[in-house]
Every structure is written in structure tokens, then in C-alpha cells.
Amino acid sequence: MRPRSPGLLLLLLWGLQAESQEEVRAMVGSDVRLRCIHPEENSFDLNDLYVYWQISMAGKGNADSVVTYYLSGNDSTNHSDNHYKDRAQLSLDSMKRGDFSLHLRNITPQDEQKFVCLVFQISLQLKKILEVTVTLHVAANYSMPVVSGPSQDEELTFTCTSTNGYPRPNVYWINKTDNSVLDDALHNSTVSLNARGLYDVVSVLRIGRARRVNVGCCIENVLLHQNLTSGQTETFTGTKDSITEDPIDGSHGGEPRPVLSVLVVLAVIVALALAIGWLCRSRCPPRSYTGAQVARPELALTEHV
Template identity: 70%
Template sequence: MRLRSPRLLLLLFCGLRAVVAVSQEREVRAMVGSDVRLACVSLEEGSFDLNDVFVYWQISEPGKANAKSVVTYYLPENSSAGHSDNHYRDRAWLSLDSMRQGDFSLHLHNVTPQDEQKFNCLVFRKSLELRKILDVVVSLHVAANYSMPVVSGPSQDEELTFTCTSTNGYPRPNVYWINRTDGSLLDGALQSSTVSLNARGLYDVVSVLRIGRAPSVNVGCCIENVLLHQNLTSNQPEMFTGDKKSVPDGPAHDTLEAGSRPVLSVLGVLAMAVVVAVVTGWLCRNRCPHRSHTDARAARPELELAELV
């Protein structure tokens, strides 16, 4: 009787021989949307007869202990590899030419976050009484770049509230708020972050920072992708200046108008100084030889957070 189910055949092969090949384990990283090769290569020299091998790639079924789902397989009576799990149909394939050379690697197209799991390669030889000659486990780790974090705010109430958003990343991120003035990390107790999976199976993050009012606040948001060893920090300066209590209203109008007089006097002096400087510069250009000047502007150092694990 011919057994057509690849799962039944796999169970039969595993029970026929107690002696198994030495297991191998390796790890592979892939970006979402890319193609990846999960290696499963025999160390035996020489070519393989495809009528003599049975090849299975399988994964654990979610939520079922010890249950396996076949990703793709090759049976001698088939002219090409078949598929069992619909999630991998048209995405997982084996190379017949490579298998003749002992390379039974799985080629996976268009990687998704759901592919992050352990893949098991099993190869049996019929001429050796269906002995298992390969048993390889490949752990696939999936990553996706987060969008550049964007900070909005602050809302002006009894405290300052900033909101940071970043989308379409993987795996789950770490979120930090930083003090741009000295590059230090702000207390994590000041922030609350919400991380959720979107329709693509990627993570979106929204983080809210609440701090007390101050005359000057300069903060930034950092999204850390541990798998990619990557830190993305918001580009725009989130500078807030001023104090709610310093803005006068109503009755203080006369005081403000009176207080503006010394300010106008200072502005007058500054205007006169500018005129003098312009005249002096014109005279200098006519009296002094031309000299090249290097740019003396101080470059503001970019903050680069150390890897936080």
C-alpha cells in the first residue's frame, strides 16, 4: 500500500530506525520581505541519487506540543518537491540540482514575521534501510527597520507631554527618552509606551513622556532594535522654552508696556552697534589684505546611544 501523506511517511521513517544522524543547529537572520537560504548540507562526498532520498522540512505547530507541520518535502516518486503548509506554498522550495550534490537547503521567498521559528531538515536514504542521514535545525530570526521616530508636543498644562511614534518594525522594540542637553537617559518612570502588532505582523509603538514644567526642555526619542543593533533617534529638536506663569494677562498690561521701555533702549544700542560694525567691516576690507577663513562654527555632536541589552 502506498502512503501518500508526507506526515504519515515521516512518522513511519522516524520509527523504523533508532539510529539517527548527528544533529546540527545554526542560526540565520533575515529582513522582512527578503529571500533567505536555510542550509542543510551533507558532509558525504559524491552525488546523490534522487530516487534514494526522502527530504522533509518541518516546523512546530503553534499551540500544539510535539506536533509538526511539513513546510516542504521531496519524495522519490515525485518529480518535484511538494508543500504541506499553505503558509509556505509558492514561497518554499528545494533545488533538485543542489540535492544531487548533497545540498538539501530550504529556499524561502518573501520572509514574513511569522517565519521566525525553528526549521527542521530531515533526510533519509532508502538504500540504507531508510536511515536518517541528516537532522539539522535552523533558527530563523526575522527583523524589520522601524521608521524614524517622530515626536510631537508638548501639550501645555500643569506638566509637559510629548508623544513619540514609530512604525513597521520587528522584533519588539525598546523605547528610551533622552535629554538632548547632556545626552543622558530620562527616568523610565516618566514614560508610558504602547507596542502593538499591525496588519502586516509588524510592530507600531507610541510612547508618551510626561515631565514637569521648566523654563527650557530639550528632549528626544530613541527606538532600539536589538536584533539589528540599531538605535534610531528623532532628528528634529524638541525644544520647549518659556514658563506658563511668566505670561502676563489683563491687569498686567500697563506693567508690561512700562517694562518694555528699557528693552527698546537696549535694542537701539544694539542697532547702533550693528551699523558701526558694518562700517568697520567695509573699512577693513579696503585696508586689510584678503585672508581665507576657516569655518569656526562648532558642530553639534550627534547623540549615539550605546547598545542597551
């Protein structure tokens, strides 16, 4: 008995329970292999097999779940989900050896699904000989977070931005002085999906004025076990009424700089030199200038007998 259409088989597949489960992680834009291998190293006749890959849509109410399939004399192109057209591929040579793995190219965030591999033997009245569920986790690196600010207001406002990451991140602000995590109530983070299906992050930190502020923004990608911390350190000094960025001298009420101390020392040295010169002129007799003298070698003294 040969199945007339893969759509008729869908009604049968919902009641099947997976015999094994795997989890796979893939980066956006990469290729991935979803394993579905028969436990016995047998040789299979492709004309006697029906290999079917679908997305597990339990609870989603969507019947368009076909990824790809193999059935001798049939083409899966018209029955596959358009999202997987020309991206999902089975290897005929591998299937002959019991390897029914799915090769999926150019991974996107929408590929984060549960994929079900089903293999039936036609001569045994479509007896199921293999079923594997593969959960695909998709990840993408966030850009290095950039901190800007602060704005000049009643309080200090810093803004952190990071783009094109996946999955949804955790956002932290840290005090770089002691690496402590700032209270979540001090910042407000907005995470949104962009046109590529990836996440962009904008986080705004508001804190009271302080003489010195040194903060950083941290973007955590849990799936990649990755923490990205802003490389920019914001250091400011000031009071409640005014704030300036590290003044270079003491003209604005800051403490004297080392340059001023050096100038004072030089002035004292010059004064001492002038005083010594005056004393020398008053006590030492003047010498007449005879011009440059040519250096001549001294003659050795000899004793005449």
C-alpha cells in the same frame, strides 16, 4: 520500502534529535537560504532519498508543520503549510551534490521559526543520514521616530511614534543636553502589531515644566544592533503659568535682544554726527558753490634759459 504518506512519518520524527544547529537572520520581504548540507561531498541518487523540511512545533500542539519535502513520484503541494505554498523551494541539482538547503522567498514575521531538515535514505530502510535545525530570526527597520508636542497642560507632554519594525523594540527618552537616559517612570509606551505583522510604537513622555527642555526619543532594534533617535529637537522656554516658544524680542519679559543694542549704537552715532555738523557750521566760513568743475591735467613746470 517507500513511505506511503509524509503524515505517517511525522510520528517518527518527533523523537529525533538534531545533529547540528544554525542561526540565520533575514529582513522582511527578502529571500533567505536555510542551509542543510551533507558533510561528505557525495553524489546522491534522488530516487533513493526522502528530503523533508518541517517547523519544530515542540510544545505548540500544532500538527500542520510541513514546509516542503521531496520524494520521487510524490508532490508536496497538498501537504505543505499554506503559509509556505509557492515560497519554499528545493533545488534538484543541488540535492544530487548533497546540498538540501531550503530557499524561502518573501520573508514575513511569521517565518521566525525553527526549521528542521531531515534526509533519509530509502534503500537503507529509511535510515536518517542528515538532520539540521535552522533558527530563523526575522527583522525589519523601524521608521525614524517623530516627536510631537508639548501639549499645554500642568506638565509638558511629548509623543513619539515609529512604525513597521520587527522584533519588538526597546523605547528610551533621552535628555539631548547631556545625552542622559530619562527615567522609565516618566514615559508610557504602547507597542502593537499592525496588519502586516509588524510593530508600531507610541510613547508618551510627561515631565514637569522647565525653562528649557531638549528631549529626544530613541527606538532600539536589538536584532539589528540599531538605535534610531528622533531628529526633531524640542526647545521651549517659559514658566509654570505660561510657556512660549523662543520669543523673538523682549516684549514678553524676556531678555533684550542684540537688535535693540544695535539700534542704541546707531542713535548715538547719528547724534554725534549732528553735533559735529553744527560745530563746523559755526566755526568754518561759508563757501560759494561754483558748480561742477572739469578736471584738467596739470602742466609740467619748465625752466626757461
